[in-house]
Amino acid sequence: MMDALSDDGSDVNQDDTQEDVMTPAELIAKLEEAWLNEKFSPELQENKSEVVECVMEQLSHMEENLQRVKKGDAKASIHRMEIDRIRFVLSSYLRSRLQKIEKFFPHILEREKSRGEGAPSLLSPEEFAFAKEYYANTETYLKAVALKRMPPNLQTVDMLKAVPEPCLDSFVFLRVKERQENILVEPEADDQREYVVDLEEGSQHLMRYRTIAPLVSSGAVQLI
Amino acid sequence: MFCEKAIELIRELQRMSDGQLPAFNEDGLRQVLQEMEALYEQNQTDVNEAKADGRAELIPSIKLRHCCLLRNQRCLTAYLYDRLLRIRALRWEYGSVLPANVRFHMCAEEVQWFTHYKKSLASFMRSLGGGEGLDITQDMKPPKSLYIEVRCLKDHGEFEIDDGTVILLKKNSQHFLPRWKCEQLIRQGVLEHVMS
Numbered sequence: 450m451m452d453a454l455s456d457d458g459s460d461v462n463q464d465d466t467q468e469d470v471m472t473p474a475e476l477i478a479k480l481e482e483a484w485l486n487e488k489f490s491p492e493l494q495e496n497k498s499e500v501v502e503c504v505m506e507q508l509s510h511m512e513e514n515l516q517r518v519k520k521g522d523a524k525a526s527i528h529r530m531e532i533d534r535i536r537f538v539l540s541s542y543l544r545s546r547l548q549k550i551e552k553f554f555p556h557i558l559e560r561e562k563s564r565g566e567g568a569p570s571l572l573s574p575e576e577f578a579f580a581k582e583y584y585a586n587t588e589t590y591l592k593a594v595a596l597k598r599m600p601p602n603l604q605t606v607d608m609l610k611a612v613p614e615p616c617l618d619s620f621v622f623l624r625v626k627e628r629q630e631n632i633l634v635e636p637e638a639d640d641q642r643e644y645v646v647d648l649e650e651g652s653q654h655l656m657r658y659r660t661i662a663p664l665v666s667s668g669a670v671q672l673i
Numbered sequence: 674m675f676c677e678k679a680i681e682l683i684r685e686l687q688r689m690s691d692g693q694l695p696a697f698n699e700d701g702l703r704q705v706l707q708e709m710e711a712l713y714e715q716n717q718t719d720v721n722e723a724k725a726d727g728r729a730e731l732i733p734s735i736k737l738r739h740c741c742l743l744r745n746q747r748c749l750t751a752y753l754y755d756r757l758l759r760i761r762a763l764r765w766e767y768g769s770v771l772p773a774n775v776r777f778h779m780c781a782e783e784v785q786w787f788t789h790y791k792k793s794l795a796s797f798m799r800s801l802g803g804g805e806g807l808d809i810t811q812d813m814k815p816p817k818s819l820y821i822e823v824r825c826l827k828d829h830g831e832f833e834i835d836d837g838t839v840i841l842l843k844k845n846s847q848h849f850l851p852r853w854k855c856e857q858l859i860r861q862g863v864l865e866h867v868m869s
Binding site: 502504505506529534541543544551575576578579583586589590594599606 | 702706709710713742743746749750753754757761780782783785786789790793794796797800801802803805807809811812813814815816819852853
């Protein structure tokens with residue numbers, strides 16, 4: 450489908466000058482991976498703003514091409530459908546992130562504050578601004594409507610204690626992309642030996658998110 | 674018993690488990706705050722007495738009142754926060770203009786919170802893709818078909834679709850329209866998706 454659009458004479462892939470050139474198909478595959486991981490993980494994943502920006506560029510190109518196609522041409526509806534599908538995945542991805550940001554806002558902001566200089570940011574700059582505004586808005590509201598009318602020693606609420614943290618022990622389905630050895634599922638305890646598994650490439654599992662969280666960020670497993 | 678009014682507020686919300694927003698219980702809120710004030714004042718008196726006269730037997734009731742104060746604070750913040758979550762859902766359900774009957778159920782501070790929230794959301798959406806912007810409150814469902822059959826539930830006047838044709842949306846008229854154009858109107862209750 451993407452190739453059909455390039456055949457229309459448009460320059461769809463504008464990343465020629467960059468080192469790692471991704472075909473449109475690869476870009477959309479990356480978006481879908483990020484989308485699934487975000488949907489199925491209990492905590493917020495690393496932000497992928499480069500993918501978001503590239504996909505939006507892609508969508509603009511596709512919309513432009515669509516304007517050039519003759520109205521009523523059968524191709525037009527298929528391209529239209531594809532644009533809508535990609536836009537749905539992108540919107541769903543961003544919504545998923547926003548929902549988690551709102552749900553866990555004090556913890557996410559705390560993580561950003563204490564993150565080291567070189568460590569990658571969990572939030573895009575726009576998401577960070579949104580998260581801070583959400584925090585301020587909610588705090589101001591609670592103060593104005595009730596807290597300021599309470600006894601002096603009860604006029605603040607510790608957001609970190611009041612808002613629950615994501616449950617990292619929830620179970621997730623995953624598919625293994627890169628073989629992993631000696632994944633510690635259960636540590637050794639008084640009544641059991643340590644439970645360790647190897648994850649074969651292509652296999653699918655149902656495991657606690659906490660066990661495989663680093664493998665999701667590294668791309669070694671894909672949540673499904 | 675202490676904290677009963679606070680629990681009542683929470684039960685009020687629990688009764689409406691479908692996310693509906695009941696009227697803001699200004700009275701209930703005031704009663705809980707008054708109870709907190711009374712408990713606090715009693716504790717102040719008792720603490721002073723306990724310190725001045727060494728009356729250690731006052732300490733259990735001081736502790737009890739303190740626990741009630743904390744419980745009241747917790748219940749109130751839970752009540753208020755749960756309402757915020759329902760109000761937040763309204764932005765995603767109805768769009769940035771709330772129906773009048775919903776707005777009547779919100780107190781002034783909640784309306785303010787909503788205003789700030791939708792501004793924040795709007796600037797976030799505008800900034801996506803390096804300033805290009807994307808309305809992520811659209812495309813809530815995966816696209817199944819390009820065109821859908823819709824029935825008009827109320828008069829909405831003229832409506833232009835992409836190829837320039839103008840459709841008159843009169844109550845009870847049915848049209849075969851592009852799905853992406855109808856989404857917003859369906860959510861607002863102007864159009865109804867007819868599934869045969």
